[in-house]
Amino acid sequence: MSMRLFKKTAALGILISILAGFSGCWDSKEIDTIQIVTGVGLDKAENDEYVDISIQIAKTSPSAPGTKDSNGNGDSKIILESSKQTILEGVAELNLNNSRSPIFHHNQVLLISADLAKEGITEYLDAFMRDREARLEVLVVIVDGEAKEMLQADFEQEKVSGIFLRRTIRLLSNVTPEYSVRMIDLASRLRDESISPVATLVRLEDNDDKKNLLVEGMAVFDSEGKMIGNIDADEMRGYVWAMGKVEQGRVAVECEYGRAAFQIISMDCKRNVKLNEKGQVNVSFDVDATLNIGELRGFENLTPSELISHLIEETEGEIEDTIKGTFQSMQDLGADIYGVGLDLKRHHPKQWDKLKDRWEDYFSEAELELDVNVRIPGTGQIKKSLEMEDGENES
Amino acid sequence: MRVDKGLITGNQFMFSIICFIQSSSLLTSFLTSVTLQDSWLIVIFGAIFFIPVIFIYREIMLLFPDKNLIQILDEVYGPILGKVFGIIYIWFFLSLTSLNVLDLGDFTKLTIMHETPSVVLMIMCVLVASIAVRHGIGLVTKYSTFFSVTVSCLLIISVLLLLNQIKLENFLPILSLPFKKYVQGTHLITTIPFGELLVFLMIHPSVKLNRKQATKYLFWGFGLGTVSILVVLCQNIAVLGNMLDMFALPTLVTLRLINLGEALSRMEVLFSVILIMLLFFKISVLYYVSVLAVSQMFNTNQLRYLSLAAGALIVCYALTLYPSPVEHAESAKNITPFVWTPIEFLIPLLTLILGKFKKRKQLKEA
Numbered sequence: 001m002s003m004r005l006f007k008k009t010a011a012l013g014i015l016i017s018i019l020a021g022f023s024g025c026w027d028s029k030e031i032d033t034i035q036i037v038t039g040v041g042l043d044k045a046e047n048d049e050y051v052d053i054s055i056q057i058a059k060t061s062p063s064a065p066g067t068k069d070s071n072g073n074g075d076s077k078i079i080l081e082s083s084k085q086t087i088l089e090g091v092a093e094l095n096l097n098n099s100r101s102p103i104f105h106h107n108q109v110l111l112i113s114a115d116l117a118k119e120g121i122t123e124y125l126d127a128f129m130r131d132r133e134a135r136l137e138v139l140v141v142i143v144d145g146e147a148k149e150m151l152q153a154d155f156e157q158e159k160v161s162g163i164f165l166r167r168t169i170r171l172l173s174n175v176t177p178e179y180s181v182r183m184i185d186l187a188s189r190l191r192d193e194s195i196s197p198v199a200t201l202v203r204l205e206d207n208d209d210k211k212n213l214l215v216e217g218m219a220v221f222d223s224e225g226k227m228i229g230n231i232d233a234d235e236m237r238g239y240v241w242a243m244g245k246v247e248q249g250r251v252a253v254e255c256e257y258g259r260a261a262f263q264i265i266s267m268d269c270k271r272n273v274k275l276n277e278k279g280q281v282n283v284s285f286d287v288d289a290t291l292n293i294g295e296l297r298g299f300e301n302l303t304p305s306e307l308i309s310h311l312i313e314e315t316e317g318e319i320e321d322t323i324k325g326t327f328q329s330m331q332d333l334g335a336d337i338y339g340v341g342l343d344l345k346r347h348h349p350k351q352w353d354k355l356k357d358r359w360e361d362y363f364s365e366a367e368l369e370l371d372v373n374v375r376i377p378g379t380g381q382i383k384k385s386l387e388m389e390d391g392e393n394e395s
Numbered sequence: 396m397r398v399d400k401g402l403i404t405g406n407q408f409m410f411s412i413i414c415f416i417q418s419s420s421l422l423t424s425f426l427t428s429v430t431l432q433d434s435w436l437i438v439i440f441g442a443i444f445f446i447p448v449i450f451i452y453r454e455i456m457l458l459f460p461d462k463n464l465i466q467i468l469d470e471v472y473g474p475i476l477g478k479v480f481g482i483i484y485i486w487f488f489l490s491l492t493s494l495n496v497l498d499l500g501d502f503t504k505l506t507i508m509h510e511t512p513s514v515v516l517m518i519m520c521v522l523v524a525s526i527a528v529r530h531g532i533g534l535v536t537k538y539s540t541f542f543s544v545t546v547s548c549l550l551i552i553s554v555l556l557l558l559n560q561i562k563l564e565n566f567l568p569i570l571s572l573p574f575k576k577y578v579q580g581t582h583l584i585t586t587i588p589f590g591e592l593l594v595f596l597m598i599h600p601s602v603k604l605n606r607k608q609a610t611k612y613l614f615w616g617f618g619l620g621t622v623s624i625l626v627v628l629c630q631n632i633a634v635l636g637n638m639l640d641m642f643a644l645p646t647l648v649t650l651r652l653i654n655l656g657e658a659l660s661r662m663e664v665l666f667s668v669i670l671i672m673l674l675f676f677k678i679s680v681l682y683y684v685s686v687l688a689v690s691q692m693f694n695t696n697q698l699r700y701l702s703l704a705a706g707a708l709i710v711c712y713a714l715t716l717y718p719s720p721v722e723h724a725e726s727a728k729n730i731t732p733f734v735w736t737p738i739e740f741l742i743p744l745l746t747l748i749l750g751k752f753k754k755r756k757q758l759k760e761a
Contacts, residue, residue: 129641135651136648136651136652137651137652137654184635184638184648184652187638187641188635188636188637188638191637191638191641192637345568346564346567346568347567347568349568349571350571
């Protein structure tokens with residue numbers, strides 16, 4: 001064998017042995033040694049120093065689709081629990097007493113019970129943001145009740161409640177992005193003293209033997225991360241309308257002629273924050289809404305042109321009242337969930353510096369100016385209501 | 396005597412510069428932690444301030460077209476002082492290489508290989524780079540075009556995928572930080588990513604450039620590189636907002652947030668690809684330059700034998716540089732810029748002035 005060929009063969013041999021010996025990485029985990037976490041719940045423990053951690057794991061064991069076992073009795077998730085002073089210790093304990101190690105990459109939601117949230121959530125978020133497996137787009141959801149129960153709950157549509165929650169909130173966020181609060185959104189608001197943090201608030205509703213998920217609105221936090229109140233479903237509309245970017249939803253009005261319901265085609269809100277001469281904060285919301293008539297009851301005596309202008313007037317009033325109501329209750333709470341302070345900080349940083357120490361007070365005393373403009377270009381598929389009289393419509 | 400007789404084309408030279416600057420664009424946390432949402436402005440300021448420095452480099456390149464930096468120092472300052480400066484520059488090149496090797500180890504560990512000891516990653520990288528170094532400048536810069544084009548494409552894709560998360564309001568307020576921060580930021584950006592272009596003073600004899608070409612390649616390279624930094628930074632600011640300064644690798648977090656429907660998400664592996672490609676390129680250029688400088692100093696052309704020894708030194712140096720990433724970040728922010736300033740700006744300026752006088756004198760005598 002010539003020297004050259006010998007060298008080549010030797011090099012090839014070395015390369016192949018390197019390939020065999022050095023492949024893979026240190027932390028490779030085989031699929032049969034892991035369990036996929038789909039939800040994490042934090043609850044208040046009996047001992048104040050501790051926190052109850054429950055982890056929901058989707059079962060990976062394959063069961064033939066369509067068989068009774070996989071749809072019916074078979075539980076498709078496992079709940080692991082532990083109670084420790086820090087999250088990491090708790091997860092480590094779960095890891096110890098288990099044949100598989102939990103993988104947090106696919107965690108869908110972080111559930112925090114409202115009781116725990118009232119004592120502050122900042123300290124718990126740290127572990128989830130620091131861990132390199134955890135993702136910042138995990139949804140943070142506050143549970144009115146026990147987070148563990150929510151993880152255990154069986155829902156009709158999805159067997160794994162973590163996935164159910166994520167999909168529900170994803171659908172909601174089609175209405176307006178404000179509904180889905182990711183870890184990074186919450187953390188960003190917690191860091192910023194000029195805007196109050198919010199997180200989706202849900203509740204488990206016992207309906208005979210079925211469980212129902214109820215999105216109650218938003219939990220509102222103060223700047224230290226303590227939950228100080230909530231926005232209920234009605235106020236929620238006032239909040240999302242004021243934040244703009246609404247692409248779905250309903251507006252309903254009732255007046256002396258009848259009832260009407262509208263679909264929101266688009267609703268945008270321009271904000272302007274400034275200080276007036278008295279040193280008071282002046283907030284102006286400029287709402288621009290396009291609505292479609294979705295449903296009409298009554299309104300027999302009106303001509304179409306009268307009808308539209310009447311409806312515009314009514315809806316403008318309704319939107320204005322709703323937004324004002326929510327704004328007022330947030331002022332009472334002293335929580336600037338709109339980011340009025342943030343606007344001030346961004347556009348008038350010097351004035352913000354003077355106000356920031358007592359921002360809650362300034363926000364509570366802020367003056368709200370509302371200007372609502374509604375357009376109703378569409379009447380849906382039918383032009384007249386069944387109840388409308390023909391004769392009057394032709395004028 | 397020239398150690399490496401290889402030649403590269405002007406385009407390779409330009410793409411090397413682009414790649415070199417791009418590789419810093421992913422590791423911007425040292426800058427964003429100082430100037431927050433105004434960091435993009437700082438990049439523009441820094442680029443403007445750096446233009447005169449590029450002129451200095453260009454003039455040096457043109458004044459000594461076939462001498463590298465070590466030879467230039469020898470000629471301008473004489474054999475003794477020249478050697479002293481030479482040693483300073485060798486230390487500078489070696490430190491830069493080690494710093495980048497350290498970054499590669501740390502960040503690869505952080506992004507994809509969590510449990511792998513970083514020393515393994517460093518040794519692997521240096522070993523591969525040493526192959527390039529042994530073959531000289533041609534191989535070191537060969538993949539610059541490929542790397543920078545790939546990276547630019549990936550960057551464009553990532554911007555498109557993030558369009559739904561960009562909030563332009565995150566750029567406000569503009570210019571509201573204390574003035575000192577802007578000075579610090581500008582100093583940082585001119586010394587750390589831009590000033591490192593000094594290493595191309597070691598390479599320029601391998602590129603035959605006339606005045607027009609030198610200007611063209613230097614400025615296009617610098618300009619395109621700066622644009623990439625700007626794009627990455629703006630993307631990070633627009634997506635992360637006030638969370639920008641919390642993360643060790645803001646770009647990684649930004650790419651992690653990509654989420655289009657259920658399918659298109661978790662794209663951070665893109666980041667790892669970009670990071671490893673670019674850092675590898677930067678390390679091989681710096682490594683090559685260090686080895687070249689040493690062999691020039693000792694007037695030997697045994698690049699092949701020097702390269703492995705230098706590689707071992709670089710890995711050991713990298714491991715002992717900083718006790719922890721926190722101190723690394725601190726010193727990158729507060730110490731390094733001041734140490735680099737004379738090396739990157741003052742000595743070259745002095746060299747240029749003295750060199751001009753010397754050349755004029757030689758011309759008169761002749």
